[in-house]
């Protein structure tokens with residue numbers, strides 16, 4: 001089976017080495033698998049939530065696009081696009097907004113953190129909170145559900161958002177799927193091995209700590225950054241402890257096992273930190289040198305990048321456009337022309353194919369079931385002494401008079417002349433029960 005992998009990159013910054021090792025490199029490796037269909041995109045609508053500097057947004061979109069291509073993403077195999085080139089995504093966002101529980105979004109970590117901070121500072125809880133921030137998880141759910149992704153590689157901070165996408169997708173399926181799974185429910189995947197790269201100061205490499213190593217700066221910038229890596233004060237010749245050195249951890253993320261073993265031996269043997277930094281520089285320069293050249297060539301040709309991304313968007317929309325049409329249908333946004341016809345034929349079909357099936361119990365009594373077109377049992381009758389009285393009831397149920405269906409817990413009963421003549425099954429909740437009652441009414445609706 002083909003697995004659909006999807007992930008987005010918020011376009012607010014310039015990719016650094018941590019992004020490369022933690023997200024870009026593993027995603028590109030995964031996209032080469034023959035059994036994988038990958039969707040990677042620039043989450044530029046999400047960027048607007050965090051950043052109101054148009055120049056920065058534009059620059060970041062260009063840099064991130066060039067980075068993925070320079071690192072070897074094959075856009076013939078993977079689908080690579082900008083979120084903002086897919087109008088189906090904001091449209092789906094609205095459909096999902098209408099089923100997403102506000103209480104669910106109240107629990108989102110990012111929103112809660114803002115509220116907590118406001119409360120701590122004695123401000124209005126929602127001070128500075130935009131609807132964009134609040135609805136962030138719904139937009140992200142639309143990104144994921146639009147393409148029916150199975151797996152979503154993300155950082156730990158995003159797991160909750162993927163779970164919300166599952167929740168929202170499930171609710172939509174339940175309300176509008178009519179027994180079908182309209183949306184695939186996604187799963188978050190965390191790459192355990194590559195999860196975090198230490199920065200210059202040993203904390204997680206992150207723009208917000210200002211401890212990053214640029215991915216595609218010049219060789220000089222790379223060298224300068226490496227020179228700033230914090231080490232202990234052991235002198236040249238003194239043995240170094242590789243396991244307490246984040247310089248070593250950085251080396252490890254890019255070396256072969258043989259290279260790593262050699263480096264380790266050298267450190268234990270007293271290699272000077274300056275030399276060790278030179279080794280790391282060589283390693284990174286070897287891994288990134290060619291990609292760096294490709295990157296700068298791509299940045300010089302923004303019109304070509306535009307073409308590549310527009311082609312990616314066209315490819316993504318081959319899936320998104322027909323699927324969104326199906327979703328519009330599902331919620332009732334249908335053309336009047338096709339709607340009139342399909343309501344007609346739909347009803348006739350349901351009426352024609354819903355059917356009563358009579359049978360006898362071991363004790364000789366008679367019963368019937370009402371089965372929907374798809375075989376779902378909508379009703380099981382009480383027992384009757386003879387086939388004639390059973391048949392009489394099935395006739396009465398189809399004569400077009402108003403049906404007396406009463407909810408009983410998470411089931412329902414069908415009443416006739418003051419007694420229960422049939423019973424529904426047990427449902428998970430009252431919503432599921434009501435949906436089944438609706439199907440029962442449709443099955444028994446008179447034909448025109």
Ligand code: TRP
Nearest residue numbers: 006007008009010043046140143
């Ligand atoms: N919110 C993600 C982040 O900041 C980016 C993102 C947007 C995303 N849409 C997505 C990731 C869909 C995975 C799937 O990292």
